[in-house]
Amino acid sequence: MTINVLRKEAHSEGFTTVAYKTDGTAIITGGQDSKLHVYNTLRSQRNTEPKILDEHTEPVCAIATHRANFATAGEDGTVLIFRNSTNDFEKFLVRSTTPIRSLSFNNNGTRIAVATDENVIRIILVRDISKVVTLSGHTTLVKSVAFSPTSDHMISTDIGGDIKIWDMNHSSGAPQCVKTLPGAVRKCASDADVMNTIAWSPDGAYFCFAGKEHEICVYSTKDWTQKYALEFAHFNDIITMAWSPNGSYIASVGKDRTVVIWDTTNQSDVVKYENTDAISGVAWHPQENELALTDLKGQLLMWYDPINISTMGHPAKKATQEVDDLEHLFEESSTQQASLSNNGGSTRQESLLDNVAQDHDIEEDEEGEELDDEGEDVDMASDMGDFVIDDDGAGYAEEQQQPQRQTTIRNGITGRAIGPQHKITEQATFQPGSTTFRTMDTAVQPPTPLEGERRYMAFNMFGIIYTIYQGAHSIVNVEFHDQAHNRNFHFTDYYHYTMASIGPDGAVFAVEGGKRRKKEEKSNDDEDSREPAGVTPSVIHYRPLMNWANNLEWTIDLPEGENVKSITINESAVIAVTSAGYVRMFTISGLQNHIFRLENIVATAAHGNLVLLVYKNGGTGLNGEQNLEFMLMDTTTQDIIQRGNLPLQKSSHLTWIGFSETSVRQKLKNLLDVFQALMYDSNYVLSILHRQRSFGQSYWIPVFDGKLTAKTLERQERYWPVGMLRDRLMCLIVRGTNDAPYFPRPPVDDIELHMPVINLDTEAGQLEEAHMRMRLISNHDRTEAIATNQQDEYYDVLKEADADMDKTLLRLIQIACRTDKEQRILDLAAALHSSRSVDAAVKVATHFKLSNVAEKLVQIKEEKFMMHDEMLSLSKRSMELDLDDESISSKRIRY
Known part of the structure; x- marks a missing residue:
């Protein structure tokens, strides 16, 4: 068998560690020179120079990756968090007086387990570093930690050779050690190259570790007993190992300079590679037939095609032999597809996922909280209680921590994106992608938010706009998912804007008339030089996003008595719906170019050159029907492309509208703009407008059932849509009793679409659904x-x-x-x-x-x-x- 290994000089001589980003787009290495290197994994770019990160001051010992972030740690006693999308340093998570040897994220990335040169383990809430749970039980220094794939358990090892298994969901409320395997791994020094790694199978049914006799012991999680051993391939200490993404193989590396790949089905070694130096790190590519290795010379080795998939199964895919045979019939098509994908097919989607997962408004010390050598223990039960309440780190525990606050969300102009089922009421007007203030001072008429309260005014595929109420003024923050073209900015808002919309080239803001502004509180250098006092008209304000286009900013006052009720923007127009029953259209430069009448509009959304308007055709029916209709319009030509009834189940209501952005745009490098109208209702069903270009022939097709998805995943959660990328729903996950996401901003998840077909739990049903989609x-x-x-x-x-x-x-x-x-x-x-x-x-x-x-x-x-x-x-x-x-x-x- 030909070995295809690409070798790169990465770090100075000594222990070197390696990990893939969870999407497989990059390899991260850390070494004795205290540097981190980030390598692009595309084979067409494998000879490009890596990005070098130098935030550590001493050798790097551990790397842990998750969808939004990756964490690194080393002998300088710090755990650093970086963003996956940009590789930028985000914050210090931990400062310890002793070196850190091992890190492990839990399955949703909200907690991280840290093993320092102490006999305790610390579990830290990533979003709030003040929440630290300390696990005691080891009698010697902890060497490694590893969360199970479901995070129900965690396993740790120490330099004395003991393994401890922790139940993270113990009935007592705090993690408990449920089993100890004394002397199961080799004793070693704290700084030894041998890592005493625990490797979990992807399904969490098994875990493995290196035994004392150069073998790999595989244990079952059903009874925590050994099932078999993989032996007679290594002839010296095994340094570390990794389980393949589909669980079919284990790759182990040792001081004997060999890499051994084991078949877990046959329980035998199937591939062996001998390096010129001892290997210290190993990681499988999440989707490809590829291994990343690092050695004690500080080198990175990219091993392409370590598994001969013509005779053995792919390490990252599960497929029957019959399916494999079919793939050979389409080798050419598969190659073309891979080529398109490698040329950036998923760049925009992954960039969006990674960027949006960051929160720039977490009010905490960016330098982190120092953990002194003594390490005062936090009450375990209370902290784990917080973890259960605030499991995704998105701030949902705030209501229980502050019970005096009112958590009722009013369904006003901003509306409610999603929420529990209520008795049917008339469809409310709402602004897609917005939320309301959580708390209101009801002693003031009309009710006003408490100082420091915040809410989202816009949240879509381009970016986020949120406002913080400060009494006499508000602070408006505008942030982008893709910051390659636009930089985040904020400004002081004396109008107290109540609605906003963001597009690829600009953001538009609006406020109803009757709001008061205090002249004396406006600063001389404020961007808006006008200083009217008293009652003001309804205002529309546009801000371009291009740095060179500041002179294109404009503000328009509506006629007295006419209020903006809804605002949206696309690439060619600003569309405002007013209380006079007018739909007013402006060009991006502020020129009025169209106006028409359309009464009782519920919501608007725009994308490309299209705008979708949903309006009432009469009141709510006695049988619970909302009687909503929609109009799809081209804002460039003012042509009506499509109109018709909006199909909603009885006793349900519309919660969100928007547009998809398909991957045709990505694959062809922004050559094509393809948008499709979407609707989401209170039953958590997402539907797309099919045949939207064929007038009179369009209809809505369900492509996602949120209730069914949550049930299939066995989770208590709801989905707050942000947009759609071809076959994936981009959304925020909301848990508990909350109707909408709050702060700190939760990450955007991508949920695979599945049409609600029958027999989706069978192979045939899944294939039928895939073909239909x-x-x-x-x-x-x-x-x-x-x-x-x-x-x-x-x-x-x-x-x-x-x-x-x-x-x-x-x-x-x-x-x-x-x-x-x-x-x-x-x-x-x-x-x-x-x-x-x-x-x-x-x-x-x-x-x-x-x-x-x-x-x-x-x-x-x-x-x-x-x-x-x-x-x-x-x-x-x-x-x-x-x-x-x-x-x-x-x-x-x-x-």
């Missing part, structure tokens, strides 16, 4: 291509989508062949998009000895594709003849 997206891309006359630009995208759908259909054909369902096989084959795919279906049918079906499949191929191919060939030949004639004519003219 892919066909839905492809049809939308196709209609957009025709509507915008961009068929050539869409060609590769649509071809790739057809290939993906055919793979899914062929897997369904496999299942139908296994159960001998002839008509279903023929129905599936009729939906295939290429003659090559039908040939693959014939092979599948032949494999299952269904010769009669195979003959009918050949007939389908002839009827569906042969004539099409002949017509295509004739058309191509005709074009060639025409070109030859033109060439001859041009030569004659030149002559």
Whole structure:
């Protein structure tokens, strides 16, 4: 077997550690030179220089990664938090007087376990470093810690050779040691290269560690007993190990300079590689057939294709042999897809996820809280109680900590994004992506928020706008997910803006009339030089986001008695809905260019050159129907693209509207803008507007059921939508009794869409759902291509989508062949998009000895594709003849 290893000089000689970011986009290494290196994992960029981070002052010993952040620690006694998206340093989490040897995030990234050169373990709440739980029980210095994949348990080792298993959800309310394995690992010095690593299987059913006789001991979590050992491959101490993403393999490295890959099914070594120096770190790529290694020379080794997937299973994928066979039939398509993906297909999505997970308004000491050598223990039960209440670190425990506060959220102009089911009331007006103040001073008429209260005014795929009430003024903060083009900013707001919207080029703010501003409290250098006092008209204010375009800022006062009720912005227009029943449209420069009447508007959302308006057609029906309608409009041409009824279940209401942003834009490097209208209701169902370009033929298709998703995941949570990226819902997760997210800002999660089809718990049901969803997206891309006359630009995208759908259909054909369902096989084959795919279906049918079906499949191929191919060939030949004639004519003219 050919070993394909790329070697890089990374750090100075000595112990070097390595980890992948959880999305596989980068490798992080830390070494004796106190530096961190971040390497791009794209093979096309594997020779580029890494980004170097030098916040540590002494050797780096440990790296832990999670979706939003990665943490590092070392002999300087600090734990540092960095952002995944930018690799920027975020904050100090821990300062210790002793070196830190091991780190481990829990499964949702809200807690981190820290092992220092002490005999205690500290568990720290990432969002609030003052919350520290200390676990005592080890009699010697702790060497390593590791949360289980579900975070129900944690395992630790010490330099004396003991292993302790901790129940993190113990009935007592505090973590408890439930089992000790005395002398299970080799005794070592605290600074030894041997790490006494505990490696968990991805499903949490097993864990493994290096035994005292150079073997790997694999234990079951059912009874905490050993099930088998992997031995006779290493001949010296095992330094560390890692379980493959799908649980099929374990990679171990040792002082004997070898890397051994073990098959956990056969319980034997299957691949062995000998390095020139002892290996000190190992990590599997989360999605690819790839290993990252570091050695005691300070080198990084990228081992490509360590598993021969032609004879063994892929280390990051679970697939049956039959599926693997099908993949070979589409090798070319898969290669094209991988190429597109490697060229940045997911860059925008991952950038969004990583950036938005950060909160720039956490009011805590950025230098962290020093843990002295004595380390006063925090009451364990009370702290773990806080963890249970505030499990995601998003500030939801605030209500119990401050019971005097009122937590009722009023359903006013900003509305309620999501919440518990209530008795049906008339649909309220709301601003998508906004929340209300949590507390209000009811002694003031009208009620005003308490000083220091904050709320989101806009939260979408571009960025976030939130305001902090300060009495005579407010502080408005504008933050962006992608800061490569725009920088965050804030300003003093004397209007107390009540609504806002943010787009790729600008932000717009508005406030109803009747608000008072105090002239004497405006500073001389405030950006708005006007100083009117007393009752003010309703105001619309636009701020460009481009640094060079400050002169494009504008403010408009509405006529007396006319108030802004809803505001939104897209790439070409600012759209304001007013109490006069007017929809006023302005260009980005502030020019009034359109106005029309539309009464009883509930909400507006805009994207690209489109605006979606939802309005009432009469009051709420006696049977609980809201009687809502929608209008989709092109703000450039003022053409109505689509309009119709908004389908809501009885006794439910609309909670959010917006637009999707598909990955066509990403794959083709912003060449195409494809947006699709979305709606989300109080039953937590997300629907998309299908055939939105075909007037009178559109309808809403459900693509996500929040209740079903939470039940499947066995979680008590709800989803507060932010947007959609092709086949993923971008949302904030809300837990407890809260109706909407609060502060500190929780991270944005991406939840895979699943249409609510029947039998989704079966393989066939999952494949049927996947095919329906892919066909839905492809049809939308196709209609957009025709509507915008961009068929050539869409060609590769649509071809790739057809290939993906055919793979899914062929897997369904496999299942139908296994159960001998002839008509279903023929129905599936009729939906295939290429003659090559039908040939693959014939092979599948032949494999299952269904010769009669195979003959009918050949007939389908002839009827569906042969004539099409002949017509295509004739058309191509005709074009060639025409070109030859033109060439001859041009030569004659030149002559």
